[in-house]
Amino acid sequence: AQKITQTQPGMFVQEKEAVTLDCTYDTSDQSYGLFWYKQPSSGEMIFLIYQGSYDEQNATEGRYSLNFQKARKSANLVISASQLGDSAMYFCAMREGYYNQGGKLIFGQGTELSVKP
Amino acid sequence: SQTIHQWPATLVQPVGSPLSLECTVEGTSNPNLYWYRQAAGRGLQLLFYSVGIGQISSEVPQNLSASRPQDRQFILSSKKLLLSDSGFYLCAWSVGPLKKPGARSEQYFGPGTRLTVT
Numbered sequence A: 001a002q003k004i005t006q007t008q009p010g011m012f013v014q015e016k017e018a019v020t021l022d023c024t025y026d027t028s029d030q031s032y033g034l035f036w037y038k039q040p041s042s043g044e045m046i047f048l049i050y051q052g053s054y055d056e057q058n059a060t061e062g063r064y065s066l067n068f069q070k071a072r073k074s075a076n077l078v079i080s081a082s083q084l085g086d087s088a089m090y091f092c093a094m095r096e097g098y099y100n101q102g103g104k105l106i107f108g109q110g111t112e113l114s115v116k117p
Numbered sequence B: 001s002q003t004i005h006q007w008p009a010t011l012v013q014p015v016g017s018p019l020s021l022e023c024t025v026e027g028t029s030n031p032n033l034y035w036y037r038q039a040a041g042r043g044l045q046l047l048f049y050s051v052g053i054g055q056i057s058s059e060v061p062q063n064l065s066a067s068r069p070q071d072r073q074f075i076l077s078s079k080k081l082l083l084s085d086s087g088f089y090l091c092a093w094s095v096g097p098l099k100k101p102g103a104r105s106e107q108y109f110g111p112g113t114r115l116t117v118t
Helices: none
Strands: A010-014 A019-021 A033-039 A046-052 A064-069 A074-079 A088-095 A105-107 A111-116 B003-007 B010-013 B019-026 B032-038 B044-052 B055-058 B064-070 B073-078 B087-094 B113-117
Touching: A010 A019, A019 A111, A033 A064, A033 A074, A046 A064, A046 A074, A074 A088, A105 B044, B003 B087, B010 B019, B019 B032, B019 B087, B019 B113, B032 B073, B044 B064, B044 B073, B055 B064, B073 B087
Parallel strands: A010 A111, B010 B113
Antiparallel strands: A019 A074, A033 A046, A033 A088, A064 A074, A088 A105, A088 A111, B003 B019, B019 B073, B032 B044, B032 B087, B044 B055, B064 B073, B087 B113
16 A cells, blocks of 8 residues: 555646645554655755654744644645745655664655746 | 765666665764665655664565675665666665654765666
């Protein structure tokens, strides 16, 4: 069963507008972590933001915020005031399982974001 | 500060040839290390991870293998490449060990190796 689902293969947003990238996850664990990464055309994966399953507040990192709805098992990424440099692939990922499993991440299929000038 | 290196950056190899990709991390000790593969336009698939020297866990059966001869060195190998081995290979590290499954400990990725098997 798919653990991480990103239903938007591609999205467009106008520069300076906000955009929401969807992510839903599936787990039976009580303790887990959710991550968002950005992958520009260069290929490198850049960590953006983290949300722990026990965190009561939504995570924020600069222009990035995570809309965490635990009951719905969703962890959507919100990018405010989009910039041309935000054009990239965005991946949602989850960590679950025992700590001695090395903290491995399960990734979604990604959403390609294009910012229009 | 910590840095992660991968080489080579690109590689074109014929089917049946051997493979060796290297990843090294600087500025940290006893990291968790990971090898991922990304097919074109797809998400990342975890291939191997390591929580210490000589400790390798394989996630998918395939003709690839991994080794960790030193604390901050992670090597991905194959004796005979297949066409299906083509892809973008990413090495990553994170702080280890984790205290709980949901711990933050984000993974930091290297620049990747683009492998084409012909």
